[in-house]
Amino acid sequence: MKRRDASIWQLYLTFLKIGGLTFGGGYAMLPMLQREVIDIHHWVTEEEVLDIYAIGQCSPGIIAVNTATMIGYRKRGIPGAIAATLGEVTPSLVLITLLATILLQIQDNIWVQRAFGGIRVAVCALITQSVITLSKKSLIDIPTVLLYIATVAATLVFSLSPLIVVPFAILYGLAVQRIKRRKA
Amino acid sequence: MIYFELYWEFFKIGLFAIGGGLATLPFLYTLAETHGQWITSSDIADMIAISESTPGPIGINMATFAGYQAAGPLGGLIATLGEITPSLIIIIFIARFLGQFDKNQYVKDGLYGLRSAVVGLISYAGLKLFGSTLLLNGSIRIKETLLFLVLLFLVLRLKKIHPLYWILLGAALGIVLHLPS
Numbered sequence: 001m002k003r004r005d006a007s008i009w010q011l012y013l014t015f016l017k018i019g020g021l022t023f024g025g026g027y028a029m030l031p032m033l034q035r036e037v038i039d040i041h042h043w044v045t046e047e048e049v050l051d052i053y054a055i056g057q058c059s060p061g062i063i064a065v066n067t068a069t070m071i072g073y074r075k076r077g078i079p080g081a082i083a084a085t086l087g088e089v090t091p092s093l094v095l096i097t098l099l100a101t102i103l104l105q106i107q108d109n110i111w112v113q114r115a116f117g118g119i120r121v122a123v124c125a126l127i128t129q130s131v132i133t134l135s136k137k138s139l140i141d142i143p144t145v146l147l148y149i150a151t152v153a154a155t156l157v158f159s160l161s162p163l164i165v166v167p168f169a170i171l172y173g174l175a176v177q178r179i180k181r182r183k184a
Numbered sequence: 185m186i187y188f189e190l191y192w193e194f195f196k197i198g199l200f201a202i203g204g205g206l207a208t209l210p211f212l213y214t215l216a217e218t219h220g221q222w223i224t225s226s227d228i229a230d231m232i233a234i235s236e237s238t239p240g241p242i243g244i245n246m247a248t249f250a251g252y253q254a255a256g257p258l259g260g261l262i263a264t265l266g267e268i269t270p271s272l273i274i275i276i277f278i279a280r281f282l283g284q285f286d287k288n289q290y291v292k293d294g295l296y297g298l299r300s301a302v303v304g305l306i307s308y309a310g311l312k313l314f315g316s317t318l319l320l321n322g323s324i325r326i327k328e329t330l331l332f333l334v335l336l337f338l339v340l341r342l343k344k345i346h347p348l349y350w351i352l353l354g355a356a357l358g359i360v361l362h363l364p365s
Contacts, residue, residue, distance in 0.1 A: 118358020
């Protein structure tokens with residue numbers, strides 16, 4: 001398949017569309033991304049998208065933003081990366097700013113307070129579901145379960161900062177895998 | 185100046201939150217502890233609800249919302265720019281110098297550890313959320329807790345339903361049941 005060129009403006013608009021039509025970012029964006037950058041614009045191949053998405057998942061930052069940056073960079077260098085990324089976050093900036101403004105005006109209303117009283121409970125259920133789904137993928141053996149327990153205990157009981165947990169967990173992963181390979 | 189401080193705090197979140205929008209949650213709770221005048225723990229529950237039911241990446245929605253709470257519309261913009269700056273720098277670096285970054289053995293090994301810690305960090309954020317929603321001064325809020333158990337049962341049963349609908353159902357039930365109790 002022949003890959004087509006992209007202009008800075010096209011990159012901005014395409015990622016604006018992806019950002020504005022995806023609910024939930026990261027994991028929900030893949031089908032929309034494939035449609036736009038493969039089927040419609042022919043900017044990258046199917047395999048490239050999956051590679052880029054995999055890199056986006058394991059790099060620091062928001063997955064959707066990482067993916068936009070990478071595709072923008074491949075098409076148009078640094079200006080392309082910036083254009084695609086700004087496109088991806090524009091809908092959030094506009095919609096959330098509007099909603100936050102409205103919400104601050106009406107937050108003292110009794111109906112709004114009751115609605116949010118229920119919404120918070122629903123959010124608790126949704127977070128629990130996310131944790132269960134993620135656990136199945138990430139807690140795969142004894143060392144990962146131990147690290148999970150240690151993380152919850154350290155943050156909740158000892159108020160350890162997540163900024164310390166993240167680098168420690170990376171070193172832990174490197175060490176455990178090295179020991180495993182030595183034993184094998 | 186508040187804008188520099190906002191930019192820096194969200195820059196750190198963008199740099200350390202790996203693995204999607206929810207991974208930024210524990211950092212927001214830390215922010216609520218260190219910068220209580222910006223956001224409080226109870227704001228975060230509302231932020232998650234708004235962010236999950238609005239288009240756009242959840243992490244970015246929450247950054248915009250938190251920045252707005254702290255310093256108005258410009259604060260929302262600054263926080264979001266802060267959060268995306270590390271991505272821009274790191275991804276451009278990877279694209280230029282480390283082609284098959286995700287297939288590198290060290291990256292895989294590091295992620296093996298990181299993934300379980302991220303679930304731990306999200307669990308920590310979830311427990312904080314339970315604390316502000318299901319408890320009141322250390323005792324259990326009966327209505328909320330019962331509703332939580334019912335909703336959790338349904339959410340786990342009906343996995344295909346989009347979070348937006350659960351949030352709308354939560355809003356309706358909150359009005360009917362006169363929450364928060």
